[in-house]
Amino acid sequence: MSDMADTIFHRPRGLRVIGITQMSFGIFSIIVSLGIFSAWLTGSPLIPTVGHLYALVIMIFVGIPCLVIGNYVDDLRRNAVIAQVLYSIAAIALVSYFIVNWGIQYHWAVPWFGLVTDVAVGYVAALVLFTQIVFVLYLLVRWKSVVPAKGVRIERDRTRARLIEYGLMPTPLSTDLLGSDGRAVVTKEQGQRIMQTRKVTSEEGMAILCSNCGGATPLTKAEADNTIRCDFCGVRLALSGVFMPCKNHPEYLAAAACAVCGERFCRRCLTAQEPPVDVKWTGSTVFLCSKCFEGRFRPAVTTASLVIPIDQLFSKAGSRFSRFGSLYGRFLRKYFGIMPYALRIAGQALSSMSHSSHGNDNAGAFILAIIIAIIAIPVVTGIALLLGAIVIVPILFYAGLVSVTVEAVRIIRRTDFISLDQARERAVIRREPVKEKESGLRAPSRSWQRSDAKKESAAAEGFFRR
Amino acid sequence: MAVCNVCGDLICEECVQKRIGDYAGKLFTIANCLKEECVAASGWAQVVNPDYQRLTNMDWSDSVDGKVLRTTGAGAVLMMVFELIFILGMLYIQFFTQWGLVRSNVPYFFIRGDAVVILGILGNLIAAILLQTALQVYIHERQLASGVMLLILLIVEVMLLLERGFFFNLRYYPYPYLVPVLLAAFGSASLLVFIGSAVAVAVGYEKRKQLREARKILGLASK
Numbered sequence: 001m002s003d004m005a006d007t008i009f010h011r012p013r014g015l016r017v018i019g020i021t022q023m024s025f026g027i028f029s030i031i032v033s034l035g036i037f038s039a040w041l042t043g044s045p046l047i048p049t050v051g052h053l054y055a056l057v058i059m060i061f062v063g064i065p066c067l068v069i070g071n072y073v074d075d076l077r078r079n080a081v082i083a084q085v086l087y088s089i090a091a092i093a094l095v096s097y098f099i100v101n102w103g104i105q106y107h108w109a110v111p112w113f114g115l116v117t118d119v120a121v122g123y124v125a126a127l128v129l130f131t132q133i134v135f136v137l138y139l140l141v142r143w144k145s146v147v148p149a150k151g152v153r154i155e156r157d158r159t160r161a162r163l164i165e166y167g168l169m170p171t172p173l174s175t176d177l178l179g180s181d182g183r184a185v186v187t188k189e190q191g192q193r194i195m196q197t198r199k200v201t202s203e204e205g206m207a208i209l210c211s212n213c214g215g216a217t218p219l220t221k222a223e224a225d226n227t228i229r230c231d232f233c234g235v236r237l238a239l240s241g242v243f244m245p246c247k248n249h250p251e252y253l254a255a256a257a258c259a260v261c262g263e264r265f266c267r268r269c270l271t272a273q274e275p276p277v278d279v280k281w282t283g284s285t286v287f288l289c290s291k292c293f294e295g296r297f298r299p300a301v302t303t304a305s306l307v308i309p310i311d312q313l314f315s316k317a318g319s320r321f322s323r324f325g326s327l328y329g330r331f332l333r334k335y336f337g338i339m340p341y342a343l344r345i346a347g348q349a350l351s352s353m354s355h356s357s358h359g360n361d362n363a364g365a366f367i368l369a370i371i372i373a374i375i376a377i378p379v380v381t382g383i384a385l386l387l388g389a390i391v392i393v394p395i396l397f398y399a400g401l402v403s404v405t406v407e408a409v410r411i412i413r414r415t416d417f418i419s420l421d422q423a424r425e426r427a428v429i430r431r432e433p434v435k436e437k438e439s440g441l442r443a444p445s446r447s448w449q450r451s452d453a454k455k456e457s458a459a460a461e462g463f464f465r466r
Numbered sequence: 467m468a469v470c471n472v473c474g475d476l477i478c479e480e481c482v483q484k485r486i487g488d489y490a491g492k493l494f495t496i497a498n499c500l501k502e503e504c505v506a507a508s509g510w511a512q513v514v515n516p517d518y519q520r521l522t523n524m525d526w527s528d529s530v531d532g533k534v535l536r537t538t539g540a541g542a543v544l545m546m547v548f549e550l551i552f553i554l555g556m557l558y559i560q561f562f563t564q565w566g567l568v569r570s571n572v573p574y575f576f577i578r579g580d581a582v583v584i585l586g587i588l589g590n591l592i593a594a595i596l597l598q599t600a601l602q603v604y605i606h607e608r609q610l611a612s613g614v615m616l617l618i619l620l621i622v623e624v625m626l627l628l629e630r631g632f633f634f635n636l637r638y639y640p641y642p643y644l645v646p647v648l649l650a651a652f653g654s655a656s657l658l659v660f661i662g663s664a665v666a667v668a669v670g671y672e673k674r675k676q677l678r679e680a681r682k683i684l685g686l687a688s689k
Contacts, residue, residue, distance in 0.1 A: 261495055397587070401550060404594060408546070412601070
């Protein structure tokens, strides 16, 4: 079992770009290859005999390798990165040889399905040369962060990786229950027995729940040094603090007090919220019982706090109108900024025109045209912007109303209540992460599960996370 | 049994004083012991009256509240959808039908379509307020007010819609099924909202009575 691990979210952004670019090259090459093969089948005169060989070469040496290597590079795999470097070096050598011998201006009429396309092969070669040099340099310079060290395990399943990132799973290693030695994994049957036992009433009275396996050990087994040995996995647990029964389930110890009603509840009855109340509370988890979570009696943080942002819709629409206004203001400032130069050029043209024959007639018409243009341009622009605003802003407002309706339907269908116990069982035991059912109109709860969290941006600093 | 939020001492049921305080807009409960300094330090929160809480337990309304929320919510969503379709339909009629292109049929104030857009947005706004109120109708403390508000909004919405129908001369629209279809959709939404809000008013009034009686029994001054 390796003790070094990381998640796919720590993949450097550059590696992602390389992987996607290589895959794009691969897909493009496969399409080209199929096109050439099809043209050869239909008897294109441009490739009478060796068309299928061209298609085969492109497919085997460009299409498939680019697609496969790019895909694995994108997966943050050690061998794939090494293969990418070797492939890029080979491509650089081949393309350089091509450019030196045939030159950058080299063209080739490529038959593709029923068409013939004139391809600037020299430029394509230059593009390949440039990208592959950049790839190789990037990979070599950032070797430590793009090549996972030997033995490092990367969690590539994004759902599981997200759970790890938010601390719901301690490591990407097995989440199975451990035995009393702290290393050996208990069998599936033993694990199920422990989970079942955790849920039944201890015949010997109030019990403590093991932080390792969740098993319930009666407090009567407490030892003189104020510790207790878990009946199931053997881990030694310290006894401290106050033991309170859950209000709804007296057979369970209470995990925490509800922050709203103050009653003590077990994990089954509590929900965890991260209310953006003020600076002091930001990021701190507040536990609420199911009733207070729903906010029926004392509006807490969820459904009852919902306010459809009608004022926001209107203020947004107003600000969009004013944005069009400021856009027009900026245009006018620029317009009058360049006017002196435009007038100077027009004056020069006018003076040269007045020296020619029929100069006075032409000059008069020219002056008239300039005046009309100077006045007409800002007026026409203003009208266009106004019309644009009149059309776009109501459409956006309308879209806002539609989204409000959709949110309302979601709220009416069901609240998104789920207990800590349910979440834990689904995510850790059954490995089915709880689906997000948040409303966009209220402060997010269960933020550790937010799918839009952009963890990829985190800098890759080697592979030393445990 | 609890822990004092000021000194951290363990306190038994008899010595605990529970308080509810408004902390940055949210109601949180704290517990303190009866030591003078702890009572003084917890003074920012009001002492909880457990008897009052017991007498004002409203679990009996859980089932009916769920039904009220869904009935009014469905009606309000239907109303909102109706409004969203109505404005699009009116714009279509005014700009893309021969009948609508005649000003005397579908009037406008300054430019073609302005009356449809302005009155449509007004209708949408009322529908949005209606929807918001419908979503608040299951909260004990707001139920009665929300129910009454819904009834008022429903009357305003119905009047505005009828006024718009007359203003745009929809009675004379050549396609004979338009008006009955619109009225049927709008009528069903109104009926749902009406039933939901009427029940909300009734249940909300019961809860109000329960609160009053609790105060009377405990000799508390009514708010």
